[in-house]
Each structure stands twice: as structure tokens, then as C-alpha cells.
Amino acid sequence: MAFLLRGAHVVDPQEGIDDVLDVLIDGEKIACVGKDLEAPADAEVIDAAGKYLVPGLVDMHVHFRDPGFEYKETIETGSAAAVHGGFTDVATMPNTDPVTDTGAEIRYQIDRAYAAGLCHVRPIGAMTRGEKGESLAEIGDMVIEGAAAFSDDGHGVQSAGMMRTCMEYIAQFDRVALAHCEIESLSGHGVINEGCASTRLGMFGWPALAEELEIYRDIELVRLTKCPLHICHISTRKGLDLVRAAKADGLPVTCEVTPHHLFLCEDDITDAYDTNLKMNPPLRTADDAAALREGLLDGSIDCVVTDHAPHAPHEKDCEWEISFFGIVGLETSLPLMLQNLVASGKMSWSRLVEVMAVNPRRLLRLDPVSVKAGSAADLTLIDPTKSVTVTPEWMQSRSKNSAWLGQALTGVATDVFVSGKRTLTDGVVTPRH
Numbered sequence: 001m002a003f004l005l006r007g008a009h010v011v012d013p014q015e016g017i018d019d020v021l022d023v024l025i026d027g028e029k030i031a032c033v034g035k036d037l038e039a040p041a042d043a044e045v046i047d048a049a050g051k052y053l054v055p056g057l058v059d060m061h062v063h064f065r066d067p068g069f070e071y072k073e074t075i076e077t078g079s080a081a082a083v084h085g086g087f088t089d090v091a092t093m094p095n096t097d098p099v100t101d102t103g104a105e106i107r108y109q110i111d112r113a114y115a116a117g118l119c120h121v122r123p124i125g126a127m128t129r130g131e132k133g134e135s136l137a138e139i140g141d142m143v144i145e146g147a148a149a150f151s152d153d154g155h156g157v158q159s160a161g162m163m164r165t166c167m168e169y170i171a172q173f174d175r176v177a178l179a180h181c182e183i184e185s186l187s188g189h190g191v192i193n194e195g196c197a198s199t200r201l202g203m204f205g206w207p208a209l210a211e212e213l214e215i216y217r218d219i220e221l222v223r224l225t226k227c228p229l230h231i232c233h234i235s236t237r238k239g240l241d242l243v244r245a246a247k248a249d250g251l252p253v254t255c256e257v258t259p260h261h262l263f264l265c266e267d268d269i270t271d272a273y274d275t276n277l278k279m280n281p282p283l284r285t286a287d288d289a290a291a292l293r294e295g296l297l298d299g300s301i302d303c304v305v306t307d308h309a310p311h312a313p314h315e316k317d318c319e320w321e322i323s324f325f326g327i328v329g330l331e332t333s334l335p336l337m338l339q340n341l342v343a344s345g346k347m348s349w350s351r352l353v354e355v356m357a358v359n360p361r362r363l364l365r366l367d368p369v370s371v372k373a374g375s376a377a378d379l380t381l382i383d384p385t386k387s388v389t390v391t392p393e394w395m396q397s398r399s400k401n402s403a404w405l406g407q408a409l410t411g412v413a414t415d416v417f418v419s420g421k422r423t424l425t426d427g428v429v430t431p432r433h
């Protein structure tokens with residue numbers, strides 16, 4: 001199958017492209033990029049005027065709950081949410097049941113994703129067996145089966161010695177350690193940021209220090225082990241300053257931020273106790289969110305990820321203290337970035353592509369995708385003027401625990417091409433086989 005995308009505004013910082021062009025997709029690859037391309041007889045011509053075409057978006061931090069918690073999300077429903085949100089690739093965290101800590105579990109996810117036929121799923125392996133933080137997982141075995149990175153996300157590795165061993169081991173495989181930074185003796189029973197929010201609402205606080213101290217520890221372990229380290233869902237100004245200092249020292253340290261930590265803060269949590277504002281790490285102060293936005297624009301933060309954390313109604317529609325941590329995000333991430341940062345001119349399209357496509361591919365050790373002849377046809381077509389309302393019916397995820405339910409957002413992906421197959425067509429998810 002061939003597609004000719006006519007008159008798209010192509011943005012690709014890797015190639016220095018920011019221009020209105022035609023792009024011909026033939027089979028799994030981009031055949032040609034240029035002006036006024038001739039349409040081959042078998043090609044479907046797509047009018048892309050007014051739309052942006054970018055290398056396929058990558059979300060390097062999602063939870064698909066498969067195997068073990070399929071009532072929240074499966075690889076199939078999660079993949080549908082991913083392409084609906086404009087992503088060609090997602091990296092799935094290993095806190096499944098069983099935990100993804102062997103090659104067989106990695107292979108299971110890759111096979112299921114292929115059968116779903118919607119997007120590339122890049123499984124992340126656990127660093128420790130069962131994410132218990134006690135002994136090394138089968139890291140070499142998982143690399144052979146296709147693990148993209150390693151993480152015990154959901155938990156911090158409590159023992160510094162264990163983390164050192166994980167990092168020494170991972171460093172041998174050209175993979176990045178993704179760290180959920182949380183010292184549990186400090187976060188304890190915390191369910192909300194410690195400070196004004198916990199005092200105002202009378203709930204146990206989850207202090208910034210619990211995150212920052214572990215970021216500090218892990219950065220020092222990079223000095224020792226030389227293992228590339230990526231800080232997951234960074235949420236505080238001070239944590240970001242630690243990453244900045246590590247980068248200035250030339251250490252292989254990177255970090256990611258979620259839309260909810262960029263665009264929401266603890267002040268948004270009112271006495272309505274909306275549990276779709278409860279996540280780990282918690283929403284921090286308005287000053288922290290401002291620092292994160294600044295860090296994303298100045299290059300200190302490398303990627304935007306959703307930390308898509310689907311939960312069932314009975315796990316969220318309950319008292320704040322007992323509701324589960326986490327919210328879905330795959331279908332609202334791109335619109336939030338476009339609406340809050342790109343439309344206002346604060347962020348350029350090329351920076352958006354860096355943080356949502358180029359950098360995550362590099363960190364997951366995937367082949368680069370560019371808008372040029374010969375590259376894999378993993379592409380996202382975006383209508384920056386189209387509005388959607390975030391309703392449970394509109395969302396393709398099996399879970400509906402979004403912080404933006406009922407809100408109208410402007411700027412969405414209309415089409416997604418994965419290895420040259422159109423898996424999102426005019427906003428509708430279209431499995432490729």
C-alpha cells in the first residue's frame with residue numbers, strides 16, 4: 001500500500017526540516033520527500049494541507065497492565081489509546097502480574113502487540129526480580145528478547161547497594177536505567193504533596209525530599225558505575241536542579257516529565273477530592289510546575305511521557321486515601337502540549353518533536369525515524385486546530401481515570417502510520433490486520 005501525503009507542514013529537527021512538503025510512503029518506508037510529487041497509480045492521496053507531519057511520537061513511560069490486570073488495560077486497548085493519542089511507539093513498564101522480569105515476559109508483550117497490530121510496543125524489563133529490590137532480574141535474557149530499557153517503576157529501589165548492582169549490570173548492555181525515585185521511609189503513607197496541600201486537606205504528606213534524595217543518590221551512582229540513568233516523572237524544582245548539575249558535569253543523566261506535573265499542581269486539589277488528581281509522585285507546588293515548564297523549554301528535561309496509569313472505577317471512585325495512584329494520559333498528552341505550550345508560541349514545533357519523538361527513541365536505543373527517503377514510515381499527522389472533548393466514549397483506553405474529563409482540548413493527531421500501515425485514519429483507530 002502506498003500513501004501520498006500532500007502539502008503537510010513537515011517538522012523534523014534531525015534533518016533541519018520545517019517546510020510544506022509532499023511525502024510518499026511505499027510499503028514500510030518513506031519512498032520520497034519533496035515538492036509537487038507525482039502520485040503513483042496505486043497510492044492513496046491524503047490532503048494534509050494545514051496539518052503537521054512529524055516523526056512518530058513515542059511515549060517511553062506507560063502501564064498496560066497486561067498480563068495480570070487486564071480489567072484495567074490490555075496491550076490491545078492500550079495500543080488503541082496510544083495511536084488515538086498520536087503515538088507510534090510506547091514503552092511499557094514492568095509492574096505487571098507476573099512482573100516482567102524474564103525474557104519470556106518480554107517476548108509475550110512483543111507478540112501480543114504484534115497481534116494487536118496498532119503500534120510498536122517496546123517492553124521495559126524489571127531491574128530486580130518481582131520488583132522487590134532484593135536480587136537482579138534476568139537482565140541479559142531480557143535484552144536478548146528485546147527489552148528496551150530497565151526499571152522497577154512503581155517503586156524506588158530502596159537499597160543503594162542493590163541499585164549499584166543493577167546499574168553496573170545494565171551498563172554492560174547499552175541500555176538505560178529508568179529510576180522511579182522514592183525513599184519509602186520518607187514517603188511512608190503519603191497520598192498528597194507534603195506541605196500546604198497535606199495540611200489544608202488533612203492527609204499524610206509525600207515529601208519532595210523522598211524523591212530528591214534518591215535522585216541525588218542515583219546520580220552519584222552514575223559517577224561510580226557510568227550507567228546511563230534516566231529519572232522518571234520528575235516533579236520538583238530541586239530534583240531538576242540536581243539533573244541540571246549532573247548534565248553540567250557531563251554525566252549520562254536524563255529525565256522526563258508528565259503533562260500533569262507540567263500543567264497541574266497541588267492547588268488544583270480542592271475539597272472535592274477528585275482522585276484523578278492523585279498520582280505518584282504527587283502534584284507538587286505551582287513553583288515546581290513552573291520550574292518543570294522552564295526546564296522542558298531550556299533543554300534540562302529530555303522527554304514528555306504520560307505515565308499512562310489506567311485504573312478501574314472501583315479503584316478510583318472512592319475515598320482519596322484508599323484510591324489508587326495514577327491517571328491515564330495517552331490520549332490527552334499531545335493536545336495538552338499543543339494547547340498549553342505550542343499554540344502560545346512558548347515551545348517550537350521542533351522542540352515538541354525532540355521531546356516527544358527524537359529523544360525517547362534515543363533513550364530506548366531504537367533506530368532513529370526521520371522524515372526522509374529510506375526511513376521507517378512511522379509518522380504522526382496532526383491537526384493543530386481540531387478540538388475534541390475528553391469523554392469516556394471518546395477515549396479508547398479501557399480505563400477512564402483522566403484529570404481532563406469533560407474538558408475541550410485543541411490540537412490532535414488525525415492519522416498515524418506505523419511501519420507504513422495507517423492505524424489511525426481521520427481520528428479513528430484502524431487495526432492493520
Ligand SMILES: NC(=O)N[C@@H](CC(=O)O)C(=O)O
Nearest residue numbers: 063153154279280309325326
Ligand atoms: N504513577 C502512578 O501513580 N502509578 C503507576 C506507578 C508509577 O508510575 O510509579 C501505576 O502503575 O499505577
Ligand SMILES: [Zn+2]
Nearest residue numbers: 153154180232
Ligand atoms: Zn513511577
Ligand SMILES: [Zn+2]
Nearest residue numbers: 093153154307
Ligand atoms: Zn509509571
